[in-house]
Amino acid sequence: MNARYYKHILKFKRPSGTSRGILKTKETWLIVISDGIKEGIGECGILRTLSIDDRPDYEDKLKWTCENIHLGVDKLWEELIEFPSIQFGVEMAFKSLESDSPFLLFPSPFTRGEEQISINGLIWMGDKEFMRQQITSKLEDGFDCIKMKIGAIDFETELNLLSYIRSQFSSNSIELRVDANGAFKPEEALDKLKRLSAFDLHSIEQPIRQGQLKEMANLCKETPLPIALDEELIGVFDVTEKKKLLQTIQPQYIILKPSLIGGFKGTKEWIDIAKSYGIGWWITSALESNIGLSAIAQYTYTLNNKMPQGLGTGGLYTNNIDSPLVVSQGTLGYYNNINWNVNYLN
Secondary structure (H helix, E strand, C coil): CEEEEEEEEEEEEEEEEECCEEEEEEEEEEEEEECCCCEEEEEECCCCCCCCCCCCCHHHHHHHHHHCHHHCHHHHHHHCCCCHHHHHHHHHHHHHHHCCCCCCCCCCCCCCCCCCEEECEEECECCHHHHHHHHHHHHHCCCCEEEEECCCCCHHHHHHHHHHHHHHCCCCCCEEEEECCCEECHHHHHHHHHHHHHHCCCEEECCECCCCHHHHHHHHHHCCCCEEECHHHCCCCCHHHHHHHHHHHCCCEEEECHHHHCHHHHHHHHHHHHHHCCCEEEEECCCCCHHHHHHHHHHHHHCCCCCCEECCCHHHECCCCCCCEEEECCEEEECCCCCCCCHHHC
16 A cells, blocks of 8 residues: 655635635645555645644655555554644545545435535625625525624624624524634623624634633633634544533534544544533534545535534635535535546646
8 A cells, every 4th residue: 555645725716814814825735545456535634823733744744644554544543643634634535445436435315416415605704895795695695504704804894794684684594603713802702792692693603712711611601692612622632631621611512624623533522522511513624625625525414413514615716626516505515417627636
């Protein structure tokens, strides 16, 4: 068995804003393994400044992984504990190698095109008019769940945008989620959550920066609207520490990004713990190419979570890899009449 890797720079169609800054490109790595007969492919989707494995030795670890691919998926997963995106890429690659088709990891009614996955429409940060245009477009596209990133522009403007949505659509017709990416200061967060709660929001993701466990626990206890942990889960490797984190904070939801938390296995650990504490969850992609997004979507379908998932990021790039994934009427579908483009392997 042998393995190799490639670097691929994804280019945004339009610079996309978060509270952490403007994204113009997204770096990703593809790992290909071969048993001499077939090949399997996985994606190591690193997010610079956010991934815990954003380290100077990242490519060295990728090279080491390829040189030691004979160790197998379970042993490699353990050895790569501090590199969750590579864990995920390795899991994908081995699953791909075992499959009849390199991109068909979890055969199901979803991959047969019989059922779709409900997803949220993502509204990126920008000036008021740009955000309003996105909102209008998502509503016209049939989304009944919208997620709006907040925290980068004036808070009053963001409230006005939420007010605009609610003036057109009630919470019975449109579910609204917001994602602060840790932008609020602890001392102001509760007041802002109270103001946001006036718009019948489903939830807010990561209102304050991760690592402030006492403050986040107090916020989850007093909040007038459900809080979902996102960045808070990154870098927590040990099962005991995962349990301690959720016991301490007691959030209403957790959001799982397989590329950032150790792939399928790491995601399953978080879900099992969350269920034991009565905590809700959903899965979100982390700006992967369509290779990683497809793997996440296929896995997500098998979990039978009917909430809208965060899997609508495949259309963000000018140079994504062509795939059967199609967003339509607020759902993600797998259309087998559309072929994968594997020219990147040449």
